[in-house]
Amino acid sequence: MDAYDVIIIGTGAGGGTLARHLAPSGKRILLLERGGWLPREPQNWSDQDVFVDNRYVSPDTWYDAGGKAFQPGVHYYVGGATKLYGAALYRLRKEDFGELQHHDGLSPAWPIPYDEIEPYYTLAEQHYHVHGARGEDPTEPPSSAPYPHPAVSHEPRIQQLADDLAAAGYRPFHAPCGIMLDESNPPFSTCIRCATCDGFPCLVHAKSDAEVLGVRPALEHANVTLLTNAKVVRLETNGEGTAVSQVVVERDGAEERFASDVVVAACGAANTAKLLLQSASDKHPNGLANGSDQVGRNYMFHDSTAVLALSREENMTAYQKTLGLNDFYFGDGDFEYPLGNVQMVGKSTAPMFRGERPRDTKLAPDWTLERMARHAIDFWLSTEDLPRADNRVTVDRDGKLTITYTETNLEAKKRLYEKVKSMLGQLDMNPGHLIHRFAYMKNDIPVAGCAHQAGTCRFGTDPETSVLDVNCKAHELDNLYVVDTSVFPSIGAVNPALTAMANSLRVGDHLLARLG
Ligand SMILES: Cc1cc2nc3c(=O)[nH]c(=O)nc-3n(C[C@H](O)[C@H](O)[C@H](O)COP(=O)(O)OP(=O)(O)OC[C@H]3O[C@@H](n4cnc5c(N)ncnc54)[C@H](O)[C@@H]3O)c2cc1C
Numbered sequence: 327m328d329a330y331d332v333i334i335i336g337t338g339a340g341g342g343t344l345a346r347h348l349a350p351s352g353k354r355i356l357l358l359e360r361g362g363w364l365p366r367e368p369q370n371w372s373d374q375d376v377f378v379d380n381r382y383v384s385p386d387t388w389y390d391a392g393g394k395a396f397q398p399g400v401h402y403y404v405g406g407a408t409k410l411y412g413a414a415l416y417r418l419r420k421e422d423f424g425e426l427q428h429h430d431g432l433s434p435a436w437p438i439p440y441d442e443i444e445p446y447y448t449l450a451e452q453h454y455h456v457h458g459a460r461g462e463d464p465t466e467p468p469s470s471a472p473y474p475h476p477a478v479s480h481e482p483r484i485q486q487l488a489d490d491l492a493a494a495g496y497r498p499f500h501a502p503c504g505i506m507l508d509e510s511n512p513p514f515s516t517c518i519r520c521a522t523c524d525g526f527p528c529l530v531h532a533k534s535d536a537e538v539l540g541v542r543p544a545l546e547h548a549n550v551t552l553l554t555n556a557k558v559v560r561l562e563t564n565g566e567g568t569a570v571s572q573v574v575v576e577r578d579g580a581e582e583r584f585a586s587d588v589v590v591a592a593c594g595a596a597n598t599a600k601l602l603l604q605s606a607s608d609k610h611p612n613g614l615a616n617g618s619d620q621v622g623r624n625y626m627f628h629d630s631t632a633v634l635a636l637s638r639e640e641n642m643t644a645y646q647k648t649l650g651l652n653d654f655y656f657g658d659g660d661f662e663y664p665l666g667n668v669q670m671v672g673k674s675t676a677p678m679f680r681g682e683r684p685r686d687t688k689l690a691p692d693w694t695l696e697r698m699a700r701h702a703i704d705f706w707l708s709t710e711d712l713p714r715a716d717n718r719v720t721v722d723r724d725g726k727l728t729i730t731y732t733e734t735n736l737e738a739k740k741r742l743y744e745k746v747k748s749m750l751g752q753l754d755m756n757p758g759h760l761i762h763r764f765a766y767m768k769n770d771i772p773v774a775g776c777a778h779q780a781g782t783c784r785f786g787t788d789p790e791t792s793v794l795d796v797n798c799k800a801h802e803l804d805n806l807y808v809v810d811t812s813v814f815p816s817i818g819a820v821n822p823a824l825t826a827m828a829n830s831l832r833v834g835d836h837l838l839a840r841l842g
């Protein structure tokens with residue numbers, strides 16, 4: 327059996343980023359990824375294939391608390407969910423790292439202050455080619471460097487929206503985008519600025535995903551090995567139960583075993599919890615690292631609403647994700663609690679509507695889906711989802727994964743929606759027509775939309791209330807780490823991937839020091 331210095335399980339935002347960071351050290355690193363390479367094929371950019379036929383969604387079946395089966399919106403590929411993500415690469419706000427009082431209760435503090443992760447946000451923005459403009463977003467946290475690339479320009483209808491918002495007294499900003507677009511030199515730009523980005527894989531590898539900018543750079547180092555279609559099914563410990571001694575993998579129908587000094591789980595929040603829970607043993611009867619009964623708990627995934635407004639003029643925008651609005655992030659005049667973030671989601675098309683079955687088309691009865699798509703301006707509203715012990719991932723003896731989840735912060739979510747709706751008349755859009763979309767929530771079971779899943783193995787200083795210590799090492803094991811979104815003690819209201827990447831780099835520095 328080959329021995330490694332580090333095994334990383336999962337190659338998404340957390341695992342792929344860590345692999346890149348550790349690779350130059352010369353340490354023997356094994357990446358175990360249950361998926362394969364996402365095929366580069368014309369279907370990458372087909373709305374029918376991607377949004378209607380769910381070509382790149384995993385065939386898993388999970389269950390809600392009532393036992394109802396659903397297909398979760400998860401993606402098993404080298405690069406994980408980032409292969410499909412919208413690459414809106416936001417930092418959490420500085421305040422998100424402290425306690426924040428919400429309408430429904432407290433959003434807990436992270437065990438590290440913002441200043442400690444700030445240098446890693448800067449590095450993550452560099453690795454992932456983030457385009458943006460500092461100084462526009464009224465809630466942005468302090469930064470030690472400018473964005474590595476200039477903001478992606480707005481197309482005319484979105485520029486008009488920005489101007490209308492500013493005229494109405496709001497402070498729209500250029501959203502941080504992870505696309506490798508060079509507007510100053512289009513013939514040499516990797517990104518061609520197309521309409522099939524958010525929720526689609528990028529056929530030309532111009533999206534800043536963890537395959538292209540995490541795993542591939544890592545594999546340039548001879549000391550890094552990647553095994554695809556290698557699903558880790560169990561972690562076994564030494565006799566004392568103090569360290570992971572064997573990583574058990576299913577590959578090509580056979581069982582294989584690997585060992586390393588350090589094991590890092592980065593399977594995504596639900597699957598990392600599943601892996602630990604199904605690694606129960608005599609020494610860890612409730613699951614690995616689960617003496618506190620915290621593994622799987624505090625599952626969060628954002629209170630998100632995808633909506634479209636109908637512009638009076640046609641909206642011919644291709645790449646729509648260039649604008650954000652955080653004026654209501656921490657509340658509003660008539661509501662003292664945080665409401666959340668407003669951003670654009672990928673431009674909708676008529677086939678997407680057919681896949682989504684939009685719920686409120688009755689609001690616009692005389693509109694065909696094609697006409698609706700031509701006039702649609704698509705927003706993504708996110709309110710912070712608060713961690714609740716009862717919102718959790720559980721796994722039964724047969725490996726059946728159940729997500730028990732009750733929504734939090736619904737009042738804030740409703741108010742954010744009403745806020746945006748009330749603005750439409752000022753923005754040259756049909757007042758009253760704010761139509762719900764599913765976007766990548768896929769269907770009407772809320773937990774199926776697990777794109778922003780987080781929080782099942784949170785890190786903290788108290789082993790009674792957290793799974794991991796401040797270095798994201800399991801309290802109960804000497805060599806088990808976690809670097810995906812499961813470590814989040816709270817999720818804030820902006821997209822999670824950059825925070826997973828930055829935290830992974832932070833943990834990576836700890837591992838480099840540990841490995842010597
Ligand atoms: C459609 C969509 C749009 C999104 N848009 C944005 C956005 O614009 N901005 C943003 O910040 N975030 C966005 N997200 C969320 C973002 O992609 C995730 O937060 C991020 O990828 C999570 O990183 P992770 O490392 O926790 O998990 P993942 O990136 O999902 O990686 C987990 C990896 O582990 C592998 N794996 C799982 N189980 C096992 C196992 N047992 N053995 C081996 N390998 C395993 C998986 O195949 C996968 O490769 C989006 C997500 C989706 C689905």
Ligand code: SF4
Pocket residue numbers: 505506516517518519520521522523524526527528529530531532533534645
């Ligand atoms: S907009 Fe750019 S990064 Fe996104 S899918 Fe198109 S070419 Fe790729």
